[in-house]
Amino acid sequence: MTLRQAQDGADVLDRVRFDANGLLPAIIQEESTKDVLMLGYMDAEALRRTLTEGRVTFWSRSRREYWRKGDTSGHVQHVRGASLDCDGDTILVTVHQVGPACHTGAHACFDVDPLTPVLG
Amino acid sequence: MTLRQAQDGADVLDRVRFDANGLLPAIIQEESTKDVLMLGYMDAEALRRTLTEGRVTFWSRSRREYWRKGDTSGHVQHVRGASLDCDGDTILVTVHQVGPACHTGAHACFDVDPLTPVLG
Numbered sequence A, B: 001m002t003l004r005q006a007q008d009g010a011d012v013l014d015r016v017r018f019d020a021n022g023l024l025p026a027i028i029q030e031e032s033t034k035d036v037l038m039l040g041y042m043d044a045e046a047l048r049r050t051l052t053e054g055r056v057t058f059w060s061r062s063r064r065e066y067w068r069k070g071d072t073s074g075h076v077q078h079v080r081g082a083s084l085d086c087d088g089d090t091i092l093v094t095v096h097q098v099g100p101a102c103h104t105g106a107h108a109c110f111d112v113d114p115l116t117p118v119l120g
Helices: A044-053 B044-053
Strands: A024-030 A036-042 A057-060 A065-068 A077-084 A091-097 B024-030 B036-042 B057-060 B065-068 B077-084 B091-097
Touching: A024 A044, A024 B036, A036 A044, A036 A057, A036 A091, A036 B024, A044 A057, A044 A065, A044 A077, B024 B044, B036 B044, B036 B057, B036 B091, B044 B057, B044 B065, B044 B077
Parallel strands: A024 A091, B024 B091
Antiparallel strands: A024 A036, A057 A065, A077 A091, B024 B036, B057 B065, B077 B091
């Protein structure tokens, strides 16, 4: 299936504003708990795969390769929904997360370093 | 209050990995609903203000100025919590959102362009 078909004819890629490196930040949120699990980056091809294959794929900036989440760890992210933000420069992907999302073994990457801000 | 005092002596800025432009992506999540409201960017000074003043402050990349959310719109974000991710290159800030978060009037910036991905 093409991205165009997945989007009922609307061309998502025409609306996305990739950054100077050709990347789009992708916020991954667990559907069941609404926990924010992690932030990754997608280039156009990773975005196409994510929207058409039912599995979250990132572009790994450090390894410079596609990274389909869970292929080595088993901690797969099944796509449950997605939306662009108002200016098309961020995507929110809701997922069913298998196992922990974080390579540390934590449920979410944001569980490992809580801060103590002054509350407003 | 200094950032150091706000963090009980731990120096957050030593753990943050800003990008090549000196910016840190900041995911803003509503405390009460767990909705992801928006993504903004903070430089070190915006981060310091956010963690010590109880109000979310971004660095506006388009206007190239500090942007304390709500100062013109009234749609203030009161800080309720914050955490860095496992590699220190993203921050999640939970907030009490006054009014809509999005400049379009939508509750969240991700409400305006839902996609129809293939589900996994």
